[in-house]
Amino acid sequence: PLPSGRDTYRRLADYNADLERLAAGHPGLVRKFALPHRSLEGKQVYGVEIAHDVDAVDDGRPVFLMLGLHHAREWPSGEHAVEFAFDLVKNHGGDERITGLLKKARVIVVPVVNVDGFEKSVDDGHLVDLRTIDEGGTGSILATPGNAYKRKNCRIVDGLAPLAGECALASSPGGFGAGVDLNRNYGGFWGGPGAAAEPVQATYRGAAPFSEPETRNIRELISGRHVTGLITNHTFSNLVLRPNGVAPDTTGPDGLPVGDAPDEAAMKELGDRMAAQNGYTSQHSWELYDTTGTTEDWSYNATGGYGYTFEIGPDEFHPPFPEVVDEYLGAGAYAGKGNREAFLLALESAADPQAHAVVSG
């Protein structure tokens, strides 16, 4: 079973209750906090920080950051993030490796970045039998009910909301609904290829870099702490992606080629090791397709902390829950190939940032 014991997808209230439960049950080890900006619908966004002596916030230990649910329909991305939190807490004290890591480093988990969009997606998705959706396959995602396959946040841009003030998918132009694609709204290469300028598009980048409260939350979290490594979880395609999101010969905002990441050798090395654990393919993000304004293209290029996107699962945005369990643990059809071990490698690397410099020469 999963570290939390859960066997169905969480809804938004379940995430918030679980974070509260983790913190309340483990004073000194887990601290729950609210991110600085409420969502457009006024919801608070929560995270937990986990570390030995967690309240000694001025001790300068490096931070490993784990994110989920930038994209509303990608439910396993939040599940794996929050299960990692449960896993660390459960094994602290008993497991020597995890106890040691929580002494060296701090872990911050924000499982639901896009709270408004996720609530719409998961509430509608629960109205129907998930297996019925799955039979439609990914080719029929627009034929499924309501907002189960909503991607973006709840920014209403003129003319796009089917009903005034409503953050919905059904019957909106283009079928993608209102919203900004939060994984195109960060500052890294914002305005470049692989992101749309038109609000109807699935990859709408927003009016400006960090125009959205959800991306500002993550920017301020990262800028205020010493985040040496992060994983931002998505679904699907079984990929470990590393910067950059555009190919080296692409012209950047400064008119020069963006080039390859200065830490390419070391980031590839860690990406490959994580992929060896979860069985995914390790590659540059641009090898999937061009993207600009993504989380780690900002965080890496702004801070130097290593950042990866995990695209969880072979072929579905939110498969039946037992698959999510197996993909975390490395069980069942995924025997020996789970994200748990890959996440621990990322934490180990973030806990020892000096080792980065050695690998990259």
Ligand code: 0X9
């Ligand atoms: O397009 C995206 O945002 C990601 N795929 S998803 O199906 N989850 O929407 C891929 C992003 C890859 N690029 C970077 N991470 N830079």
Ligand code: ZN
């Ligand atoms: Zn995604």
